[in-house]
Amino acid sequence: MQNGLHTSGPRIGVVGATGAVGAVTLGLLAERGYENVRVFASARSAGKTIAYGDRTLTIEEATPEVLAAGDLDLALFSVGTSASRALVPHAAAGGAFVVDKSSAYRLVDGYPLVVPEVNGNRALEVIGTHRIAANPNCCTIPLTCVLKPLHDVAGLKSVRVATYQSVSGAGWQRMEQLRAEPVADHNLLMDWSWEDDESDEESKLRAETRKILELPGLPVSATCVRVPVLVSHSEAIWAEFEDEITPEQAAELLRGSASIKVLELPEFPTPRDATGGDDILVGRIRRDRAATNGLALFLSNDNLRKGAALNAIQIAELVLAAQTATV
Numbered sequence: 001m002q003n004g005l006h007t008s009g010p011r012i013g014v015v016g017a018t019g020a021v022g023a024v025t026l027g028l029l030a031e032r033g034y035e036n037v038r039v040f041a042s043a044r045s046a047g048k049t050i051a052y053g054d055r056t057l058t059i060e061e062a063t064p065e066v067l068a069a070g071d072l073d074l075a076l077f078s079v080g081t082s083a084s085r086a087l088v089p090h091a092a093a094g095g096a097f098v099v100d101k102s103s104a105y106r107l108v109d110g111y112p113l114v115v116p117e118v119n120g121n122r123a124l125e126v127i128g129t130h131r132i133a134a135n136p137n138c139c140t141i142p143l144t145c146v147l148k149p150l151h152d153v154a155g156l157k158s159v160r161v162a163t164y165q166s167v168s169g170a171g172w173q174r175m176e177q178l179r180a181e182p183v184a185d186h187n188l189l190m191d192w193s194w195e196d197d198e199s200d201e202e203s204k205l206r207a208e209t210r211k212i213l214e215l216p217g218l219p220v221s222a223t224c225v226r227v228p229v230l231v232s233h234s235e236a237i238w239a240e241f242e243d244e245i246t247p248e249q250a251a252e253l254l255r256g257s258a259s260i261k262v263l264e265l266p267e268f269p270t271p272r273d274a275t276g277g278d279d280i281l282v283g284r285i286r287r288d289r290a291a292t293n294g295l296a297l298f299l300s301n302d303n304l305r306k307g308a309a310l311n312a313i314q315i316a317e318l319v320l321a322a323q324t325a326t327v
């Protein structure tokens with residue numbers, strides 16, 4: 001027994017356990033029955049306790065030494081880019097397979113950026129190498145899940161996307177802030193860094209989509225906006241294709257795709273309906289009147305689950321299963 005837990009199964013470290021993504025990660029791991037879980041955060045949280053299923057775990061400070069000690073099989077990181085850069089290599093050096101949810105490794109050559117439904121085979125590249133896989137941005141994950149099956153049939157030519165991102169995408173403190181704000185003070189925000197005339201969120205969406213779909217020249221134009229919604233991001237997507245594809249064909253393809261639920265009018269995706277679920281809700285699938293072979297559609301997805309914690313656990317499960325199969 002360790003920390004009040006049975007110690008069977010992979011030894012998992014959740015690093016950033018006190019955060020918005022960390023909390024959902026713990027909930028998903030407990031639901032899936034993982035027993036051997038340790039929780040890490042900054043020195044600010046060390047020694048405090050946190051619930052895991054029906055047990056209580058004590059938070060450890062995530063230091064290079066502790067993470068490198070060699071007693072973790074898997075480390076799920078959600079701590080922000082600079083902390084990831086400082087800590088992830090130590091966990092990997094200690095023998096853990098790491099899934100990092102920050103942008104530290106996403107666009108670095110040689111590090112797989114993985115959405116299991118789209119390019120799950122890439123996750124296995126970490127075995128026998130550096131042991132680090134990157135989890136994409138919370139908007140890139142649902143976007144690529146929707147684009148991939150359509151691309152396979154009709155060939156993507158260009159993508160335009162407008163996002164409506166919830167405040168939970170910016171962490172638990174922003175959730176608390178929204179809860180405390182009078183409704184009349186709510187507003188749209190563009191709270192990312194500017195890179196020339198784009199935000200870094202917009203350029204990330206383009207670069208990550210290209211890497212995951214392995215379409216390095218794909219034109220992708222994004223406008224990202226933070227909206228006063230607590231959880232779940234929405235995206236309006238306009239995709240142009242080489243070949244003709246009808247809305248009916250697209251709906252049929254998406255209905256047959258893992259992690260996607262297609263809604264028909266009068267139903268349409270909303271953040272409220274997406275929150276707490278694992279599905280990417282897709283609807284409003286229609287012909288794009290401004291393109292020759294174009295489709296317009298709308299999606300909502302829980303950014304803390306499939307957009308972050310769930311996707312990372314799915315990556316980890318692919319690798320753990322492959323490792324078990326080769327032992």
Ligand SMILES: NC(=O)c1ccc[n+]([C@@H]2O[C@H](COP(=O)([O-])OP(=O)(O)OC[C@H]3O[C@@H](n4cnc5c(N)ncnc54)[C@H](OP(=O)(O)O)[C@@H]3O)[C@@H](O)[C@H]2O)c1
Nearest residue numbers: 016018019020021041042045078079080102169171172308
């Ligand atoms: N929110 C999303 O939808 C989403 C989606 C995809 C990816 N991500 C990424 O996931 C990461 C975390 O996001 P979040 O929304 O969960 O943020 P958050 O709610 O602000 O939580 C941040 C977590 O990181 C920990 N932390 C911060 N600095 C640390 C350090 N130096 N050492 C150890 N732990 C440290 C914090 O611990 P303390 O409580 O001790 O400060 C806390 O547990 C970010 O990289 C974010 O970009 C988030």
